[in-house]
Amino acid sequence: MEKSTNNLPLNRRRFLQVSGASGALLALGFGTSAITREAEVYKINGEGVFGAQLNPFIIIDPEGKITLMNHKPEMGQGVFQSMPMLLAEELEVNMDDVHIVQAEGHKKYGSQMVGGSNSVRGEWEPLRKMGAAAREMLTLAAAKRWKVDPTDCYAENGKITLKKKTKRKSLTYGELVAEAAKLDVPAEPALKDPKDFKILGQPLPRKDAPMKCNGEAVFGLDMEVPGMLYASVERAPTLHGKVVSYDEAAAKAIPGVKYVVKAERPVFTYNFEGVAVVADSYYAAFQGRKALRVQWDLSGYDEIDSRKIDEGLKSLQSEEGFEHETKGDFADAYEQSAKTLEAEYQLPYLAHSPMEPMNMVAQVKGDQCEIWGPTQSPQWALGDLTQYLGIPEENIKIHVSFLGGGFGRRAFNDFIIEAVSIARQIDETVKVVWTREDDTQQGPFRPGTMHQLQAGFNEQGAPVALKHKMIGQALAFQWPDADKSKIPGGVMEAINTHYAIPNFTTRYVPYETQIPVLWWRSVYSSTNAFAHESFIDEIAHEAGQDPLQFRKEHLKEQPRFVKVLEMLEEKSDWSEALPEKQGKGVAIAECFGSICGQVAFVERNDTGQLKFKKVIAVIDCGMTVNPDTIRAQTEGNIVMGLTAAIKDPIIFRGGRVMQSNFHNYQMVKMDETPEIEVHIVENQEKPGGVGEPGLPPLAPALANAIFNESGNRIRKLPFRMDKV
Amino acid sequence: MAQFTLNINQKDYSVDVDPQTPLLWVIRDVVGLKGTKFGCGMAQCGACTIHLDGAMTRCCVLPVSAVGDKQITTIEGISQNNDHPVQQAWITEQVPQCGYCQSGQIMSAVALLHENPEPTDEDIDKAMHGNICRCGTYTRIRKAIHSAAKDMSYGKVN
Numbered sequence: 030m031e032k033s034t035n036n037l038p039l040n041r042r043r044f045l046q047v048s049g050a051s052g053a054l055l056a057l058g059f060g061t062s063a064i065t066r067e068a069e070v071y072k073i074n075g076e077g078v079f080g081a082q083l084n085p086f087i088i089i090d091p092e093g094k095i096t097l098m099n100h101k102p103e104m105g106q107g108v109f110q111s112m113p114m115l116l117a118e119e120l121e122v123n124m125d126d127v128h129i130v131q132a133e134g135h136k137k138y139g140s141q142m143v144g145g146s147n148s149v150r151g152e153w154e155p156l157r158k159m160g161a162a163a164r165e166m167l168t169l170a171a172a173k174r175w176k177v178d179p180t181d182c183y184a185e186n187g188k189i190t191l192k193k194k195t196k197r198k199s200l201t202y203g204e205l206v207a208e209a210a211k212l213d214v215p216a217e218p219a220l221k222d223p224k225d226f227k228i229l230g231q232p233l234p235r236k237d238a239p240m241k242c243n244g245e246a247v248f249g250l251d252m253e254v255p256g257m258l259y260a261s262v263e264r265a266p267t268l269h270g271k272v273v274s275y276d277e278a279a280a281k282a283i284p285g286v287k288y289v290v291k292a293e294r295p296v297f298t299y300n301f302e303g304v305a306v307v308a309d310s311y312y313a314a315f316q317g318r319k320a321l322r323v324q325w326d327l328s329g330y331d332e333i334d335s336r337k338i339d340e341g342l343k344s345l346q347s348e349e350g351f352e353h354e355t356k357g358d359f360a361d362a363y364e365q366s367a368k369t370l371e372a373e374y375q376l377p378y379l380a381h382s383p384m385e386p387m388n389m390v391a392q393v394k395g396d397q398c399e400i401w402g403p404t405q406s407p408q409w410a411l412g413d414l415t416q417y418l419g420i421p422e423e424n425i426k427i428h429v430s431f432l433g434g435g436f437g438r439r440a441f442n443d444f445i446i447e448a449v450s451i452a453r454q455i456d457e458t459v460k461v462v463w464t465r466e467d468d469t470q471q472g473p474f475r476p477g478t479m480h481q482l483q484a485g486f487n488e489q490g491a492p493v494a495l496k497h498k499m500i501g502q503a504l505a506f507q508w509p510d511a512d513k514s515k516i517p518g519g520v521m522e523a524i525n526t527h528y529a530i531p532n533f534t535t536r537y538v539p540y541e542t543q544i545p546v547l548w549w550r551s552v553y554s555s556t557n558a559f560a561h562e563s564f565i566d567e568i569a570h571e572a573g574q575d576p577l578q579f580r581k582e583h584l585k586e587q588p589r590f591v592k593v594l595e596m597l598e599e600k601s602d603w604s605e606a607l608p609e610k611q612g613k614g615v616a617i618a619e620c621f622g623s624i625c626g627q628v629a630f631v632e633r634n635d636t637g638q639l640k641f642k643k644v645i646a647v648i649d650c651g652m653t654v655n656p657d658t659i660r661a662q663t664e665g666n667i668v669m670g671l672t673a674a675i676k677d678p679i680i681f682r683g684g685r686v687m688q689s690n691f692h693n694y695q696m697v698k699m700d701e702t703p704e705i706e707v708h709i710v711e712n713q714e715k716p717g718g719v720g721e722p723g724l725p726p727l728a729p730a731l732a733n734a735i736f737n738e739s740g741n742r743i744r745k746l747p748f749r750m751d752k753v
Numbered sequence: 754m755a756q757f758t759l760n761i762n763q764k765d766y767s768v769d770v771d772p773q774t775p776l777l778w779v780i781r782d783v784v785g786l787k788g789t790k791f792g793c794g795m796a797q798c799g800a801c802t803i804h805l806d807g808a809m810t811r812c813c814v815l816p817v818s819a820v821g822d823k824q825i826t827t828i829e830g831i832s833q834n835n836d837h838p839v840q841q842a843w844i845t846e847q848v849p850q851c852g853y854c855q856s857g858q859i860m861s862a863v864a865l866l867h868e869n870p871e872p873t874d875e876d877i878d879k880a881m882h883g884n885i886c887r888c889g890t891y892t893r894i895r896k897a898i899h900s901a902a903k904d905m906s907y908g909k910v911n
Contacts, residue, residue: 234844238849243788312773384851465793664892691792
């Protein structure tokens with residue numbers, strides 16, 4: 030945050046402020062004594078905000094204008110609204126009256142990482158405490174002014190009011206902020222009882238919606254820095270290719286081309302090479318890139334081939350790998366089973382494909398670095414840049430734009446380092462723009478997985494043994510210092526070990542390739558839930574039970590799962606038989622602290638074509654911030670899960686990615702989107718994730734519906750709706 | 754390089770660019786109207802949708818030299834105060850998530866309603882088929898188009 034006191038409007042009084050804290054506690058600005066200073070114009074992420082700052086998240090103008098910082102990158106998940114709602118609830122201000130500013134990347138905000146559906150669950154208390162601390166400071170300032178006890182005052186609607194009926198009076202936050210800013214920040218402010226919430230739990234309209242309807246919202250590609258040049262980077266046609274030679278003169282012959290430099294893009298232990306053409310327009314840079322005719326050394330990467338990956342995954346089926354969870358004795362129970370069932374499931378590698386191609390504006394001047402653009406993880410970028418450039422954190426400025434989608438891709442900072450690697454060689458500000466082809470082909474990718482499932486049944490036909498072995502790449506094994514002696518965290522997400530089957534074991538077998546892999550919306554839940562929930566359906570079918578009743582019965586010790594299933598049963602009229610040529614399927618999965626269940630309906634028309642008609646989703650994500658955002662995220666997860674289930678996979682051949690753009694790496698569009706109904710379980714459980722939990726159940730619910738209609742069990746994704 | 758006069762949102766702009774430059778980059782980086790987006794560069798996603806003489810056009814594949822004297826309308830030109838019925842419906846239905854594709858979605862929807870004031874679901878599916886939304890806002894887009902259609906026909910009757 031830059032401060033420039035000389036921009037102060039003359040007609041405004043000067044006020045005092047508490048500075049943002051430093052040090053580790055900081056994040057929250059608690060336990061720090063006030064440092065009084067005059068009110069200022071804060072230049073935050075390019076926007077000027079005048080006022081006194083009560084803590085890093087709240088600035089109040091003497092005329093009462095309230096600015097709340099959204100410190101989390103907004104990529105569609107709704108933090109631009111949900112984070113300020115947490116502050117506003119405790120601050121006792123109306124959301125209509127607050128101005129929201131996107132914060133830059135800075136350690137004073139605590140973690141700004143957006144991933145793992147963690148924003149609301151991570152900030153539920155800390156941000157409310159920030160709001161409450163400011164409210165208490167304002168209340169105390171009023172009490173001092175009136176010479177009363179603070180308990181005689183209450184905060185409401187941007188004002189502190191004296192309770193006494195005889196001399197009822199109030200002061201606005203603007204009138205109090207100067208005095209409040211001199212006070213110590215309370216270390217343990219009192220939080221409101223959820224029953225008194227006025228804002229949290231309300232489906233308030235998003236404040237970023239209007240600016241996303243008239244072109245005003247500024248995404249990374251829209252960032253403008255004076256004097257900025259544009260770069261397009263020629264990248265290897267195979268993953269890992271090395272630059273041998275290129276025609277710099279030909280590129281520089283294109284009018285507007287100014288520089289041709291090698292670029293580097295560190296991805297885990299690899300350093301991907303590229304050749305950047307920098308020009309005064311994107312088109313010139315792109316034309317220059319085409320003129321480069323880079324000669325690549327592509328040797329040694331033939332192993333990156335989907336057929337070989339399939340063989341590699343299969344060859345590991347005889348391995349036992351790491352134990353995840355075990356109960357009873359699977360081997361013995363399986364051995365003694367009256368009947369057994371075995372199935373193999375497989376899911377593909379995928380690209381993230383956010384609608385905004387990867388990009389970043391970078392500038393390196395001496396030992397100063399500044400970047401502008403869409404990142405999911407400003408602080409990781411700060412750390413990576415500190416290391417890469419060998420300069421202190423204070424010398425790095427990170428301006429966060431809106432993100433045109435993230436889905437995990439923008440949490441990884443290879444694209445930032447690449448932009449900086451170019452900027453520092455040319456000593457100019459440069460916007461690096463990836464093409465859609467770069468985005469689709471360069472990774473990192475969602476890892477493809479294979480799943481081996483086995484079940485054993487007793488004489489009565491009840492399941493008594495279950496084994497789920499997952500084989501695939503471990504994200505965590507890619508870092509240079511990875512500990513490969515233990516099961517990596519997260520790989521077994523959404524494999525539901527709550528099912529009451531007396532003997533079960535879940536295991537993970539790591540597979541390694543040279544393909545860089547990354548978090549992809551809902552991460553391993555996006556693959557595991559398909560295998561597990563489809564196989565649970567197979568077990569229910571084999572046991573002769575209704576798949577929804579089977580789940581209820583075998584999850585009866587888990588009341589939250591049962592509640593979701595009961596709501597699904599009711600909302601979908603599950604018990605009613607469907608007419609011919611229709612099918613329904615159910616799936617349920619836990620992901621990032623929430624449980625989502627879905628019932629999918631399919632229908633076959635007279636020409637034999639199957640249509641995904643409708644999906645009903647029920648989500649239990651605990652206490653809610655904005656129910657409309659929860660619905661929107663679940664709708665979006667359903668569409669993204671559907672694309673992953675029925676559209677193109679990423680296929681590797683001889684080190685190359687065969688897909689390149691949306692013509693051969695297709696997305697579900699409006700005509701293939703089913704009717705979607707989302708219901709939210711109301712409870713007082715602690716908040717769970719929202720941005721991802723709606724995705725995992727979609728593919729198994731749909732596949733189970735197709736089985737119900739046709740008897741055709743789908744065990745490999747993607748599949749084509751016109752072929753089932 | 755060559756000089757062109759472009760009429761964008763009823764205002765003339767004189768630009769000096771390579772004639773082969775896709776109109777998208779001229780609109781964005783030369784004229785400075787950033788609402789029109791780059792998504793694919795091959796007319797496969799609809800993020801760059803504008804109107805040329807009122808007709809829906811993907812400007813990422815249209816060389817600036819091919820525009821001639823046609824009138825260009827971008828997202829910035831469909832209303833003064835975000836008050837086009839389609840924009841209003843988008844806000845009411847809370848369509849945008851990341852928002853990146855929405856300029857293109859809105860431009861396609863405006864063109865659709867201009868040609869077909871009372872579209873059915875099938876008409877909407879067909880007209881919007883060129884617009885990808887990775888966030889998956891399709892059901893809300895469809896609802897918003899129906900509601901904008903109602904608002905617009907109401908305006909005409911009255």
